[in-house]
Amino acid sequence: ISGSALIGAAIGAIVFGLLSNMGRKKFYGIDVTLLTIGAILQAFVSNPLELVLIRLLLGIGVGADYVLSPMIMAEHSNAKDRGKIIALGFGLFWGFGATTAALLYLALSAINLSPDLIWRIVLASGAIPAASVIYLRRKIPETARFLGRVKGDIPTLKNVVKEVTGQEVMISKDLKDYNSFSYYFSKYWRKFLAACILWFLFDIVAYSGILFGPSLIAKSLGINSGVFQLYIEAIFTIPGGLIALSLIDRVGRKPLQIIGFIGMALSLFSFSLYKDFAGLYFSPLIAFAIY
Incomplete structure (x- = not known):
């Protein structure tokens, strides 16, 4: 399902x-x-x-x-x-x-x-x-980039920019990109492949948490699935997103992603080491939340 x-x-x-x-x-x-x-x-x-x-x-x-x-x-x-x-x-x-x-x-x-x-x-x-x-x-409105780079419709592009920004733009040359997908793929295939692999690896972990967190993990810890989901999202995911929001255009995308991947790896590794010792009940929950 x-x-x-x-x-x-x-x-x-x-x-x-x-x-x-x-x-x-x-x-x-x-x-x-x-x-x-x-x-x-x-x-x-x-x-x-x-x-x-x-x-x-x-x-x-x-x-x-x-x-x-x-x-x-x-x-x-x-x-x-x-x-x-x-x-x-x-x-x-x-x-x-x-x-x-x-x-x-x-x-x-x-x-x-x-x-x-x-x-x-x-x-x-x-x-x-x-x-x-x-x-x-x-x-x-249609995006200015599509109108200029893909369609080459400069008059409509000017109207859209004025509608969105309230400013007139002067364009004196053809902006249309006549290069094919194969041209860009041959030029940037390494970056394209790296982005795909990173997204793939992230989703393996992310969707595992989404699919199994509120059900299998919450159940194994004896926590209501709704409470578990609320705890993870409200106390950790949203604050983490707000921190990323404030840093992404200052620190940069790649440094934040590296920090995020390292944090996910360490927290999930800690989660995997959990054993049901006295006094350590919340340790897996904290590790999963940090992830």
């Missing part, structure tokens, strides 16, 4: 990554529409197969958003604030979302709703933030 959403995300990222070459704005909003539909339909499934198929659809929306949102944020933002803008929109708000979901789960549990109803409500609630931005995403 969890894997179907990840498969859908891979499909969505590939498909919408290719479609984005026809325009960023053109497909922006379709991603959250798929998320809205998928989230709502999860509440009405009658068997595991239906949930797998619906979460596959949901995952396609997630994958589409993985591609479109950071791309549009990067292309609309200035160089000075680009790091913190992407970190805020595509990093920190994951923590806020997870915290909200955990709080909703605990609130529903506190009023003694049936477990079957609770998980349906929690999953369906994801439609609310997704649906709330459909209209706004459809109204966002």
